[in-house]
Amino acid sequence: MIPELGQFALVLALLLALVQGVLPILGAWRGNAALMAVARPAAAGQAVFVFLAMGVLIHAFLVYDFSVAYVADNSNLALPWYYRITAVWGAHEGSMLLWVFILNVWSLALAVLSRHLPTPFVSRVLGVLGLIGVGFLAFILFTSNPFLRELPMPSDGGDLNPVLQDPGMTFHPPVLYMGYVGFSVAFAFSIAALLGGELEQAWVRWARPWTNVSWAFLTMGIVAGSWWAYAELGWGGWWFWDPVENASFMPWLVGVALIHAQAVTEKRGSLPAWTVLLSLFAFSLSLLGTFLVRSGVLTSVHAFASDPRRGLYILGFLIVVIGGSLLLYAIRAPRVATGKPFAALSRETGIMIANLLFTTAAAMVLLGTLFPLIGDALNLGRISVGPPYFSFLFIALMAPAVLLLPFGPYLRWGSAEGRQLTTLALRAGIAAVICAIVAAFVAQGHLRAIAGIAGAVWVAAGTLSYILKRWREMPRGRRYPAEMAGMLVAHTGVAIFIIGVMLSESLSVERDVRMAPGDTQAIGGYVFRFDGVHETQGPNWRADEGTVTIQRDGTTMATVKPQKRTYSRGQVQTESAIDAGLFRDIYVALGEPMQATDVEGAWALRLYYKPFVRWIWLGGLFMMLGGFLAAGERRFRAKKAAATAAVPAKESLA
């Protein structure tokens, strides 16, 4: 009976979403206050029923209700309770429910935090979010119902994909979706502005904190996903240019461009059409990512669920949402060049160049992801371009962005002075060259490591120099407003990230070795001693667990225990063991026994020494922190925003 309540709640949520999507927009168009007043209650009602449905599904997992097909497919009696909760989004149907759930979290937040905005505008924004909700709720109810019953009820269930049985998985998808789905808010703001034909760009200021927060969540989600792949998949890599990863990375890249473009439009009134287009792109790419992952059009190493019928539905939905919004853009985008004029050497120009680099990078990722499909269409067979294509083009596109980055804060709005820039270039350049020379001695000819140090120091020195300049020139309390602090932290994150990527990629030592108990191997200054394998048992798996002692200069640094697990439903999963450190990771994964029958004997082991690998995620965390910090800018806060909406931003931020 309870699962049917969940389904019933979804039906009610769909009806309320329809109300939320249609009436307030009509009301805003006709100037009917009663219709507009429907927006908030309808959004709240939809949220209540979606939360209820989510609760019902979680409950079904917790009480082992295997009569629900989705529960039976993704959990069993031996699965611990925390993985039974995460199993909710372990496969397609639940992921979609999570999508709608998070959409409603955002809608609800918007309904509560938008009191200071003009009613017609809020009505349109909530209306657009309601329409998106209609699309996804109908998708769930008609093609991917998580509450379908299975009769007769099996006595025990299947298993959650063991790849997903990891602490990282408990929060990776929800956080990622917070980012993905969060772009729907920026999207809704843009559509509302296009519909209303807002003459001034006040809406951009209202949209900015939402965009920043979504982007920060997306960053956190990607970092968590990358960390999870590194720790869980047993390959020791942190990014694979896999379609699923690309699906989250494309909106991120466009999100970077959007955050910067919004700053230009908000403060200077320039590039309004471009900002609108980028918000449409960011959300379109989020939807596209869902389509690519869920439709089975592309198969990926971690495609969890795919079904062509669903693909057809999502494609139709994409055409309506993206096609419709691009058409609206073509008709209603601001035609007149508004905003203050800017010179060739100005912050506007700098941001525009960076914007082009980031959108091109996103387009490049999209092209590479779709390559197998294009290959089919042109009858060339399934070709995939793989990491060489992505890495080369990505570095080629990001290198100029890195070069440009330190100048950003120094460039003045409107028109910048060349003299200051030359001083900065000299300072940061000299710092970068000196560090590169030092690095050249230490890294012994690893070109990528040297280039990485130079790039990171260039960015860090430029950022630091600006921090000092503000410290000297501005009075206390006005030195680092939230928005600027966020920018500085995020840019510092870029420097950290560059170090992590370039150093770990070029200086890592990876070795596949055969080791019998008692054998030792020396890698990267560490000695690994293999102490054999014994069997161990978990709640729903048994495992061969190896013991490896890591020593340096005769003292034991760590003892790690990599596992090869066999889950109760037969899936095999590698649990690598990592001895983590700020400056290096030591990564041990268990391969296969050399003699299948002799588990006690020699094994194939993977031993990795990875310097600075943690800086990759640390850099990502800094970027995330920057995004959250900037969203706290006082100018964006409710009361102030309404009061100062008409007043252009102060030049103090130049």
Add this chain to the structure above:
Amino acid sequence: MSRLMPLFVFLALCGLFGFGIWWNTQHDQHEIVSPLIDKPAPDFLLPELGQPMSTVGKASLLGKPYFLNVFGSWCIECVHEHPVLSGEVKSLGLRLVGLNYKDEPSDAMNWLHEHGNPFDLVITDRDGRAGIDFGVYGAPETFLIDGKGVIRYKHVGPITPEVVDREFRPALAALAKEGG
């Protein structure tokens, strides 16, 4: 005009996606990338389990299609797969040939005695040479070989009832269509 550009690019993409969905309906989603599919099975001549003097070769199995299941008494997943082999796979009505892979014949016989023997015939590949020829990653793996000795399908990992429905039945249907 330039404002319509994003729309046109997007519509072109949609065309591509529509094609992708259509393409997938025409092709098997679970295509195994094995170079041996639709190629003649490698030649083998292996002793029968329990009767080391009697050997079975590829030639003696020609005529009717059969499943070749790679298993071993050391293989944990094979135990999970076993009921499905005896049940769903057996009911498909094809001959079921077991390839006892890298195993002691005595262990294999005990294992079959303990769990039951679903196979019509078991051949032994003690040193794994035939396994190498067949490109076996590990046990269990199951090949569908047609009457002409051509490998038509390969499944890696334990067979589940879903695998039988989703993969084996379509592969058999394709075989039947061709034969009839």
